[in-house]
Amino acid sequence: MRIMQEMSLMEKLNILSDAAKYDVACTSSGSNRRGDGKGIGNTVNAGICHSFSADGRCISLLKILFTNECIYDCKYCQNRRSNDVPRASFTPDEVCRLTIEFYRRNYIEGLFLSSGIIQNPNVTMGLLYQTIYKLRTQYHFQGYIHVKAIPGADPELIRLTGFLADRMSINLELPTAEGLSHLAPNKHRKTILTPMRQIQNGISVSKQEVALYRHAPEFVPAGQSTQMIIGATPEHDYEILSVAESLYRKFDLKRVFYSAFVKVNEDKDLPALQGGPPLLREHRLYQADWLLRFYGFEAGELLSEKNPDFNLFLDPKADWALRHLEQFPVEVNCASYEELLRVPGIGVKSARRIVQARRSSRLEYQHLKKIGVVLKRAIYFITCNGRQMYPLRIEENFITRQLLGIRENLPFEKDGVTYQQLSLFDDRNFGYDGKQLVQPESAWRGAVG
Incomplete structure (x- = not known):
């Protein structure tokens, strides 16, 4: 550990x-509190931290550690204790000054204020409370x-801070207690929950009191x-998503964030990550998390013990x-809102617009x-007035190829067969019937879109 003395505010920053x-763990604010005209700033539902507000603005926040x-x-x-890295700590007034000066400059x-643990949890939480x-x-x-x-901090310090902050978060760190005890x-x-x-x-x-007073x-x-950190421990996606679902149900969380593990330390207990951080896996978990929160899915529908990990080629x-x-195609003119939400290509807004x-x-x-x-x-999962947009087969392998873009086929509405441009390297075994080149049925069936 290298503690640098007499640093400037910019060096600390x-x-x-x-x-x-x-x-x-930072995203749109989710609260709506207007300024009273006596101070500076206000909070709106739109969003914070490089998010887009309702009026199209991109807005951000100052994201720092106190120490x-x-x-x-x-x-x-x-920032673990045994790492030899430069160390720094703000004072409450320095954080306030930075926030105000950054805000005034738009x-x-x-x-967003987090912190390492200095001395003990109570001292750290006390400093965060003083700052806010x-x-x-x-x-x-x-x-x-x-x-x-x-x-681990005094519950009273957390309570007092909660009346000053818009959002609070506590990092679960790792999906399971076993992984936490192994790496942290x-x-x-229990201390986290x-x-x-x-x-x-x-x-x-608070909601009850605000409703009354x-x-x-x-x-x-x-x-x-x-x-939760993803990829540092060997849990499957099914375990991770089940933990997230449980947190939403039992603790009424607004959001669970998934952070792909980045190997910043050399340790025999950490995975090698030959392909780098599991960013695509993180992306799939975010997509599945969205399905849990807004589309009515459950973790057990998306994954199971027999199928514990997400398909990296297809979204959940x-x-x-x-x-x-067997549940498709869905007729858009009479399907329920819940049925429409399960159709790939139809989101929450478009499902509402269809119903309206x-x-x-x-x-x-x-x-x-x-x-x-x-x-x-x-188009592979819906009908309009009882008909498909094109004559398409509702068959798993065919639809999978189309969604993955393996073949660019052109629909031909008369005979239900689709055709594609052949390259010089296609092996097709053509014959000749005296008038034109003919391809055997056994060969062209593989090219049907």
Whole structure:
């Protein structure tokens, strides 16, 4: 550990903003609190941290650690105790100054504040509380604040911080307790889940009080979230998604974030990652997470013990549809909203538009395109007024090839056969019937789209 003395504020900022880059648990604010005219800043539902607001603006936040000093020695963490890296710590006033100066220059609209554990959880949580308290009361900042709750800290410190922050999060770190004890021996699952439950209960009580008393203070109005590292331990996607589903149901989380494991330390207990960080796997988990939260799917529908990992070539929704072709095609003019949500190429907005539009008229394929349906994916799973857009076979291998773009076939509506341009290297065994080249049926069946 190298503790650098007498650093400038800019030097600290460079170190502690870089140290925060592996924490992905920040996104749109999710709360709606307007400024009262006496301070600066405000929070809107639109979003923070390189997100797009309802009016099209791209907005961001200042994302830093309060300190990268840490008493823990988690094997996957860049800031672990045993690493020889430059160390720095802000003071509460320095964080406030940075936030205000960045806001005044229109660089940010909010703050994401996390921290390593300095001395013990209580000291760390106390410093975070002091920072947020000063920012709200002395600097009169009314913008978005997302702060990390420190597991093991005094519940009263977490409660007080919750009345000042918009969102709080506690990192689950790893999907299972076994993985946590193996790679982060100083951390315990119970210590993490206890403050998570406290925040959940505090949010529930706060909502009841606000409903009764208009000016009652709100506790974590934007809800809580968590983060899991993916690929550092050998869990399958089914286990990870089941954990996320359980967290949504039991703790009312707003969001579970998945962070592809990046190997920043050399340790015999860490995987080699020959192909680099599992970014595609992370992407599939985010897609599946979206299906859990907005499309009515359950983890057991998408994966199982016999099929524990996602298809890396197909997104989870398309993969599910191909495994349940008995439920398709769906007639868009009479299918329920829930049935429409399960069609690849139809999202939440387009499903709502379909339900609304068909009240006044029967829909055709040209209407679906204007509504926002991705027809190049949906045409294999829907009918309009009892007919397909093209004569297509509802068959798993055929649809899979089309979705993967293996063949670019042109639909031919008269005989149901599709054709493709041949290259010089196609082996087709053509014959000649005296008038033209003829391909045997056994050969052209393989080219049918």
